[in-house]
Amino acid sequence: MSRRIFIAGNRGQVARALAGLYSVRGDIVQSAGRTQVDIADETAVGAAIASFRPDLVINAAAYTAVDKAEDAANEAYKINRDGARHVAAAARVIGVPLIHISTDYVFDGTKAAPYLETDATNPLGVYGQSKLAGEVAVAAATNEYVVLRTSWIFSAGGNNFVTTILRLAGERRVLDVVDDQWGAPTFADDLACAIATIGELLLSARRDTALFGIYHATAAGETTWYRLAHAIMRLSAAKGGPSCDVRAVATGQFPTRARRPANSRLDGSKLARTFGVRLPEWQSSLERCLDRIIVARHGANV
Numbered sequence: 001m002s003r004r005i006f007i008a009g010n011r012g013q014v015a016r017a018l019a020g021l022y023s024v025r026g027d028i029v030q031s032a033g034r035t036q037v038d039i040a041d042e043t044a045v046g047a048a049i050a051s052f053r054p055d056l057v058i059n060a061a062a063y064t065a066v067d068k069a070e071d072a073a074n075e076a077y078k079i080n081r082d083g084a085r086h087v088a089a090a091a092r093v094i095g096v097p098l099i100h101i102s103t104d105y106v107f108d109g110t111k112a113a114p115y116l117e118t119d120a121t122n123p124l125g126v127y128g129q130s131k132l133a134g135e136v137a138v139a140a141a142t143n144e145y146v147v148l149r150t151s152w153i154f155s156a157g158g159n160n161f162v163t164t165i166l167r168l169a170g171e172r173r174v175l176d177v178v179d180d181q182w183g184a185p186t187f188a189d190d191l192a193c194a195i196a197t198i199g200e201l202l203l204s205a206r207r208d209t210a211l212f213g214i215y216h217a218t219a220a221g222e223t224t225w226y227r228l229a230h231a232i233m234r235l236s237a238a239k240g241g242p243s244c245d246v247r248a249v250a251t252g253q254f255p256t257r258a259r260r261p262a263n264s265r266l267d268g269s270k271l272a273r274t275f276g277v278r279l280p281e282w283q284s285s286l287e288r289c290l291d292r293i294i295v296a297r298h299g300a301n302v
Contacts, residue, residue: 003203006054007031008039008087009061013155014101017192018058025196030054033061039083049090056199057091059084059100059138062131066105067257069126076130084134088141097144097202097212099195104151104183104218106132109261114222116267117149117214125258135214144206146198147214148191148271151264152228155188156292161225165232166293169242179226179248183264184218187285191217194277201275211274216266219282228286235287241294 005022009015010033022029030052037048039061049057063069063079084100091098105128106121123129138145154162162185168175194217202211223231226248237243251260272278279285 003027003056003199004052004054005029005199006049006052006057008037008045008057008059008083009033010036012060012062012064013153013158013160013188014191015060016157017155017188018060018195021189021192021196039086040078042086042089045083045086046090046093049087050094053094054096055203057087057096057098058195058199059087059098061087062101064127066125066127066260069130070257073126073130076126077133080127080130081133081137085137085141088138088145092142092144097146097199097206098138098142099146099148099199099202100134100138102135102147102149103128103131104149104264104266105261106135106149107261107264109263111263114265114267115216115263117216117270124261127258143209143212144202145212146202148195148198148217149214149266150186150191150216151218151266152183152185153188153191154185154286154289156289156296161185161228162232162286162289163293165229166236166242169233169236169244172244174245174247175229176247176249176253177226177229178251178254179224180251181260181262181264182222182224184220184222184266185228185282185286186217186219186279187282187289189288190219190279190285194271194279197277198275215271215274216268217271217277217279218266218268219279219285220268221281221283222265223282231283231286232290235290236294239290239294241290
């Protein structure tokens with residue numbers, strides 16, 4: 001049975017992965033980026049969702065420029081808080097569930113263990129603060145929602161850590177990468193599959209209010225940015241792609257406009273218990289991603 005899926009956002013990694021996945025499944029998808037529907041415009045959002053008549057709404061739209069957000073708070077809140085509220089309210093009006101994508105940046109990273117959904121939030125900068133405000137806005141606008149906090153998204157296309165490291169490997173002999181920030185690199189394709197499974201369960205058990213709430217959804221395993229970069233170089237070299245040396249450095253050697261959490265690890269056991277969803281280990285997903293990138297860009301045999 002095909003579903004009608006409305007996706008707010010069409011340029012981000014997760015939005016693109018979702019659109020591709022649902023299309024392959026034979027579902028009817030409408031991906032609405034800012035040029036189609038500005039989620040900061042409540043009337044436009046409501047009209048677009050009502051006219052499409054979706055079975056499920058997914059909000060994958062976000063202001064994600066972490067450093068720029070420090071000087072563009074109004075813009076960040078307009079999209080991450082107000083836009084999230086508009087999408088959630090529009091879903092409630094037509095009586096369909098919402099899946100909203102959030103972030104590890106709602107935490108300050110001082111916990112020694114992976115974060116649970118019940119842990120206290122304390123975002124360090126405007127981006128995380130605006131995303132947390134979006135979570136609150138969603139919960140206030142509709143009862144039928146799932147908020148998915150994720151981290152360190154990468155994909156075969158667009159600008160992300162993996163594609164950036166590969167590009168720099170072709171330009172430099174040595175890369176300095178921070179080794180004191182921990183997280184779980186999450187393949188956008190894997191997250192899209194998880195979202196599709198969650199969405200189907202929401203639609204097949206609409207009266208089960210126990211399914212709604214906040215969940216953590218990241219790849220299995222953990223690493224640092226340096227160790228991730230080292231894995232990228234090793235796999236890329238083995239597949240005939242670009243590579244260079246990687247040197248571990250401390251965060252303090254690379255000051256940024258916005259502070260980053262030192263611990264971005266998220267505990268995904270609640271998601272597994274409730275929906276039976278477990279994302280793959282980041283290492284296997286990274287290899288699948290690199291296969292696509294290297295074949296597409298370099299014509300290497302993998």
